Amino acid sequence: MQIRLERDKTTTTLHLAGRFDFNTLSVFHEACDDLPVQADILGVEINFLNVDYLDSSALSVLLMLREKLLAAGKEITLSGARGNVRQVFDIANFNRLFRIV
Numbered sequence: 001m002q003i004r005l006e007r008d009k010t011t012t013t014l015h016l017a018g019r020f021d022f023n024t025l026s027v028f029h030e031a032c033d034d035l036p037v038q039a040d041i042l043g044v045e046i047n048f049l050n051v052d053y054l055d056s057s058a059l060s061v062l063l064m065l066r067e068k069l070l071a072a073g074k075e076i077t078l079s080g081a082r083g084n085v086r087q088v089f090d091i092a093n094f095n096r097l098f099r100i101v
Contacts, residue, residue, distance in 0.1 A: 001051075003031045010042040017050035020058040028058075032065055036072040044069055049080030059092055066097060077101060 001024035004015040014031055018024070035044050046062070048054075062078075069076045077099045081089055089100060 001027055003027060005031060007041075010040070011045060012038070012041050012043075013045040013047055015047045015050070018052070020048075020051050020054040022055060022057040025057060025061055028061060035065075036068040036074065041074060043075035043077065045077045045079055047080045048078060048085050049082070051081075051085050052083075054085055054088060059088070059094075062094075063097070075099070 001016060001018040001020050003017075006013045006015065012035060016028075020028065032044070035041060044065075066076050078089065078094065079101045081100065089095065089098075094100060
């Protein structure tokens with residue numbers, strides 16, 4: 001998986017591409033480990049437009065990131081999910097936990 005970070009004044013967007021699965025968790029952790037402690041960031045958007053697959057370990061790490069961000073008073077948004085990725089989010093009822101656009 002590839003990750004490109006984009007920042008504006010108050011939001012960091014992680015643009016993901018490829019497979020988001022157990023084998024790529026370390027790449028995701030490296031990209032977002034310090035986001036909860038960045039004082040100038042009010043929200044994080046994770047863009048799934050170019051993600052073609054994710055597994056349960058990816059869902060788990062998204063839930064952990066959500067908890068860390070909420071504890072730090074920050075918002076999290078999932079965007080661009082389509083096809084199988086959107087279907088996995090729907091089945092997992094992520095719309096109850098995340099803002100999905």
